[in-house]
Amino acid sequence: MARNILAIDVGGTKLAVGMMSPDGAMHGAIIEPTHKERGVDAVLDHLSDMARRVVGATRHIGDFDAVGISCGGPLDAASGILRSPLHLPDWVDVSITDLFADEFSVPAFLENDATAAALGEFHFGAGRGSSTLVYLTVSTGIGGGSVVDGRLMRGSAGNGGEHGHITVRPGGRACSCGRYGCLEAYCSGTSIGLRGREAAQIAAASRRSTGLTASSTAVDVTRLAQVDDEVAREIWDETTELLAQACTDLANVFEPEVLVLGGGVTRSGKMLLDPVRDFVLAHAMRPVAATISVRLAELGDLVGLVGAGAIAQDGLARLARN
């Protein structure tokens, strides 16, 4: 009989903890600033304290069977160790599952946040009822995950799903990964903002009118594109086209029933989804286009927690099989 999961999401800005019931509903979630400047130990103490508060406040819905933890990589999911998360400098080889397994005497499971989010959307979000799903999170960076025939795809050592590093413009913009022309180098929130600021500079030099300035962000680009600022619109159209190109590649390779777009940039809603969906349906191989559904994620800001919960459910199921 499935019971609850204590779900933990370790972000660089915010920590989140909640109690997930078997149906994916989140209970008593609390979200607090990470204050990573206080150092590893202080943040972990804070996280434990949040966990205890959530456990205390949700006793009425029953016990929990496991802890699920979602965090940015690099991490080692199999051994439950945060290797050196990019968003948490100075966190090196932190055995985070041991910490929570010891504290609560239940198994604890760790997974890369984008991978966990893919499983969360699969079971409880936009992928409910499907068997094969590809997920992209378009946020500060771009990550992803895939579920194939109902099973989460982790890659041979847990590092698969680097959908942000599909090449979309060979020899193009420099990417944080050291290569050129990756999807992330164009379509992450960071890159959209940067391209907006560059475009502001070029527009000024050529006396083209635009609301973009030297301090514009991705949100500004989105907002201005929506009110038909021509320069912002060009950036936005390039963004959706390149994202759609990578989605088409993924669609051709996986033939997923559902391709889900999540992450902060997708708060732009239809102005992102519609052109991406239209492009994929027009350009994917015909049998692929005939079956795929391109959708926005449904779990919103809870995706990290629900993903962590889904990972722990999956981990318990694997333990039960072995």
Add this chain to the structure above:
Amino acid sequence: MARNILAIDVGGTKLAVGMMSPDGAMHGAIIEPTHKERGVDAVLDHLSDMARRVVGATRHIGDFDAVGISCGGPLDAASGILRSPLHLPDWVDVSITDLFADEFSVPAFLENDATAAALGEFHFGAGRGSSTLVYLTVSTGIGGGSVVDGRLMRGSAGNGGEHGHITVRPGGRACSCGRYGCLEAYCSGTSIGLRGREAAQIAAASRRSTGLTASSTAVDVTRLAQVDDEVAREIWDETTELLAQACTDLANVFEPEVLVLGGGVTRSGKMLLDPVRDFVLAHAMRPVAATISVRLAELGDLVGLVGAGAIAQDGLARLARN
């Protein structure tokens, strides 16, 4: 106790039939011209005759439990129907598994040839002992398949693995699929030959010396590149770079233990493998590059038959589980 499989490979040029023992070894294989101009019924009769001959000639190694059939698509693997194979015009909705299941009173299984080849290489070729493999066949066209955590990935309706239609040059050369810039539009044998002939024309106009002519094929490009014909070398270098770019994308998405390159174009051996492997190891995300092995296929011309055999083994295992 696993027994033998009657393996059938239905090509546009050649038909192949053999008896595969549980260890993937092929017994009594016969390969004969398809003569597709004789029409569907004559070819199917011929295929049945070949099958009976193989069964007769291999009685000494024991009975067989199933028939495995490998063929180019589009096809419907689940129902065992050849929809309209591109290499067999006029073959429309041929229930090929029914035909052989009825004839031999054992279950019959059908799969797309590239998908079957992926499973064949996984169990009995370059992927032996691995858990996750990505396979590309670089031949007249480019196809592919993937095995994830030991399970063949078919896509939601059996049409996944279209690795040949990953975009490598956005807005580039026209592809047979109707899009522009696909991997297949550059790196298939067909496209390498075409690019060779185009280059011959351009070289002639600019009085550049080359052995390429208006009738050169992919094999000529390969041969001339090997003896340092500069024009052919440029085509070959572009070919390996674009193939490597798509392989890097696939590596980042799947994090496979093994990435296998098969198909006629890979007969060029090290001059294809070495630059592709070097590029993938240099450009894939670091954890991916640290674990991946890029290899040539090992099953050679038997890959179609061994793939068909592996598909039937897999089909029997699935029947046993259900």
